[in-house]
Amino acid sequence: xxxxxxxxxxxxxxxxxxxxxxxxxxxxxxxxxxxxxxxxxxxxxxxxxxxxxxxxxxxxxxxxxxxxxxxxxxxxxxxxxxxxxxxxxxxxxxxxxxxxxxxxxxxxxxxxxxxxxxxxxxxxxxxxxxxxxxxxxxxxxxxxxxxxxx
Amino acid sequence: xxxxxxxxxxxxxxxxxxxxxxxxxxxxxxxxxxxxxxxxxxxxxxxxxxxxxxxxxxxxxxxxxxxxxxxxxxxxxxxxxxxxxxxxxxxxxxxxxxxxxxxxxxxxxxxxxxxxxxxxxxxxxxxxxxxxxxxxxxxxxxxxxxxxxx
DNA sequence: GATTTAAATGATAATGATTATCAATATGAA
DNA sequence: TTCATATTGATAATCATTATCATTTAAATC
Ligand SMILES: [Mn+2]
Ligand SMILES: [Mn+2]
Ligand SMILES: [Zn+2]
Ligand SMILES: [Zn+2]
Numbered sequence: 001x002x003x004x005x006x007x008x009x010x011x012x013x014x015x016x017x018x019x020x021x022x023x024x025x026x027x028x029x030x031x032x033x034x035x036x037x038x039x040x041x042x043x044x045x046x047x048x049x050x051x052x053x054x055x056x057x058x059x060x061x062x063x064x065x066x067x068x069x070x071x072x073x074x075x076x077x078x079x080x081x082x083x084x085x086x087x088x089x090x091x092x093x094x095x096x097x098x099x100x101x102x103x104x105x106x107x108x109x110x111x112x113x114x115x116x117x118x119x120x121x122x123x124x125x126x127x128x129x130x131x132x133x134x135x136x137x138x139x140x141x142x143x144x145x146x147x148x149x150x
Numbered sequence: 151x152x153x154x155x156x157x158x159x160x161x162x163x164x165x166x167x168x169x170x171x172x173x174x175x176x177x178x179x180x181x182x183x184x185x186x187x188x189x190x191x192x193x194x195x196x197x198x199x200x201x202x203x204x205x206x207x208x209x210x211x212x213x214x215x216x217x218x219x220x221x222x223x224x225x226x227x228x229x230x231x232x233x234x235x236x237x238x239x240x241x242x243x244x245x246x247x248x249x250x251x252x253x254x255x256x257x258x259x260x261x262x263x264x265x266x267x268x269x270x271x272x273x274x275x276x277x278x279x280x281x282x283x284x285x286x287x288x289x290x291x292x293x294x295x296x297x298x299x300x
Numbered sequence: 301g302a303t304t305t306a307a308a309t310g311a312t313a314a315t316g317a318t319t320a321t322c323a324a325t326a327t328g329a330a
Numbered sequence: 331t332t333c334a335t336a337t338t339g340a341t342a343a344t345c346a347t348t349a350t351c352a353t354t355t356a357a358a359t360c
Contacts (some may be wrong), residue, residue, distance in 0.1 A: 168308075169308080175318060205309065208309055211308085211309085
């Protein structure tokens with residue numbers, strides 16, 4: 001994994017730094033989750049020795065870089081901070097469902113999404129961008145809670 | 151139309167002001183479009199007599215109010231200013247396709263959206279919120295332009 | 301029409317996520 | 331080790347939006 005980072009960076013004449021390695025490790029340890037830049041910053045701070053924190057600006061810059069070289073997928077959100085997830089070879093790029101109550105993010109089934117995307121382009125000529133579907137609503141867990149309160 | 155404004159405002163002990171009327175007129179004249187607050191502000195400025203501009207803060211506040219009383223639909227956008235459209239009795243609340251090239255906004259066919267929404271809830275229990283689908287990509291016009299350039 | 305009071309307005313400050321700036325530091329090739 | 335330049339960290343700037351607050355106004359009451 002750090003290996004892959006090395007390769008990708010060298011390809012573009014970029015340098016391997018402790019900051020970039022540390023950020024990648026955090027992303028790897030949180031694989032499957034969708035992290036805000038701030039989360040990553042805090043996790044890094046928790047891991048670092050006294051007084052040697054990685055700057056927040058560096059985290060922002062690194063996420064931008066990691067997206068450019070194809071290591072992470074950025075998930076822009078309406079009114080909320082963007083989130084990032086490590087791109088895994090075992091899982092395709094996908095679209096998301098975002099709960100307005102608890103903030104959880106789940107993935108939309110690939111076949112379902114693909115089918116919808118095809119219908120849209122057939123009907124309107126509009127080409128849906130990869131992973132650009134972010135659909136807001138209420139997850140099953142939050143809906144249950146509402147039901148139980150009654 | 152101004153009539154309806156009157157009724158809605160009185161229902162909640164709110165006041166009918168020239169600013170609110172002027173903003174509603176702009177929205178009505180632009181019905182079918184999706185306007186940024188800034189657009190509304192500029193259109194108002196163009197209509198107003200010398201030196202009697204409506205404040206930008208008032209436009210923001212009024213859009214918030216109009217949404218609360220159900221006159222307009224707010225369309226939050228990723229990384230872009232929100233847009234508003236007057237709710238028309240002749241057209242249902244709908245979801246949107248947003249072009250990343252030209253910024254145009256078009257509506258998703260109701261049946262298509264409804265079907266997708268049902269599939270999602272059946273499969274995951276996730277309840278899609280009204281008008282919360284904002285799908286980013288490239289409109290047919292922009293795609294044509296790219297093709298023609300080659 | 302004059303009085304009264306809460307609502308509304310306009311100017312401006314504050315906010316929060318993100319990007320830009322820039323001097324100081326560190327990487328990696330020579 | 332030297333050196334060019336990529337990177338970092340601190341901080342300022344940006345931009346849409348919201349909050350603040352003194353001043354003005356709608357509209358109910360007299
Ligand atoms: Mn994901
Ligand atoms: Mn619309
Ligand atoms: Zn939830
Ligand atoms: Zn377009």
